[in-house]
Amino acid sequence: MRVLLLERDHARYAELLSAAAPDLQLLTGEQAxxxxxxxxxxxxxxxxxxxxLLRQGLRPDWLQSTxxxxxxxxxxxxxxxxxxxxAVGIFGQPMAEYVLTYLLAHRRRVLPRLASQVExxxxxxxxxxxxxCKVLVVGAGDIGSDIARFLAPFGVELRGIARQPRAIAPFAEVHGLDALAEQAAWADCLVNVLPDTPATRDLYDxxxxxGMRTEALFINAGRGVAVVDADLVAALRTGRLAGAVIDVCREEPLPAGHPFWDAPRLLLTGHSSAPTEPAAMAALFLDxxxxxxxxxQLRGEVDFARGY
Known part of the structure; x- marks a missing residue:
């Protein structure tokens, strides 16, 4: 079977795929x-x-995004x-490690302690x-559920937000998106991992x-368009939020002069929360x-009408 492979690290992917499935005919970037x-x-x-290629009107029978x-x-x-x-099923643990890292750093006051040491x-x-600690995971899908499972042994109280209310382990409660404001007011830490759809843009205004607790931490590892940037900066400057960890932005790389660069108690992590690991991605593709x-049925198949 002929497979078009367009990846910046296409040499590594070709190596992994050729070793596992030598029958594949891989057409890499230079030949495409x-x-x-x-x-x-x-x-x-x-x-x-x-x-x-899609803009030229070309299309495959199946496209696997990395x-x-x-x-x-x-x-x-x-x-x-x-x-x-x-890509599904390969980002859960890295994303959970990311959330745990910055939640612990916030609770243990790592940045204030560094500042006090300098002084x-x-x-x-x-x-x-x-x-x-009351943690609200907004986007209780595969990644959100993995984050919750990772945090559960620490004794946190877990609630989730999904498209519709339903039971999802290990969340104590999962509410619909229409309950976001009410649940955000409950949380000590709100973690956004929602995808980018028309319904999820400008949610955080x-x-x-x-309505959030002044001691709350806001973590955005989902999509930058979910946040109204100016409103987040204003909330931090007026003390409405204790802190924010921002991995994703509306424009990347973040341009010079953007207010995120010097907003108080805002940490930028440069879209590094869950990089694609070629070996895991190759295994998903082969499956x-x-x-x-x-x-x-394919894993992670997208409903074009729904947007994910």
Whole structure:
């Protein structure tokens, strides 16, 4: 089978795939002229690199994205008469480690203690334990559930937000998106891992931040468009929030002069929360390839109408 492979690290992917499935004919970036790409029924790679081919009106039978987010492939005028799968099941632990890192850093006052050390000022303020910390995970899908499972042994209180209320372990409660403001007011830490859809844009605005607890931490590892930037900065400057950890922004790289750079108690982490690990991604692709050949449901298949 011919597979178009468009990845910045295509050499590593080719090495992994060729070792595991030597029957595959891999067409890599340097060879991907439009005519050759059209001859490949399966495409694997980054949405930003595959987008130009789709804009030319080309399409595969199936495209496996190496990103969890597939927003670039959903633009107006792009073809939708093909199967699209996003990367699933490979980001849960890295994302959970990210959340745990910055939640612990916040509770243990790591940054204030560093500041006090620079000032040669003794800081013996007792930190609160994670036990009993109220964590709201907004986006209780695969990644959100993995985050919750990772945090559960620390004794935190877990609630989730999903499209519709339903039981999802290990959350004590899962509410619909219409309950976001009410649940945000409950949380000591709000973690956003929602995908980018019309319904999830500009959710975190002045009204929502005004209803949150002043000691709350806001972590955005989902999509930058979910946050109204100016409203978050204002909430931090007026003391409406204790802190924010921002991994994703509306524009990346973040331009010089953006207010996030010097907003008080805001930490930028440069879209590093859960990088794609080639070995895990290759294993997911090969599993989906077998499902594709067998006519089975693909993991992470996108509903174009829903947007994820």
């Amino acid at each position: 002229a439009a005519g050759e790409a059209q001859a490949c029924p399966v495409w694997l790679g980054q949405p930003d690199l595959l987008l130009p 990103w969890a987010g597939i927003t670039p492939l959903l633009g107006i005028g792009l073809p939708r008469d093909y199967r699209l799968t996003r 040669q000022r003794w800081d013996n303020q007792a930190p609160p334990s994670l036990r009993g 002045a009204a929502l931040f005004a 989906n390839l077998q499902r594709y050949r067998d006519g089975q």
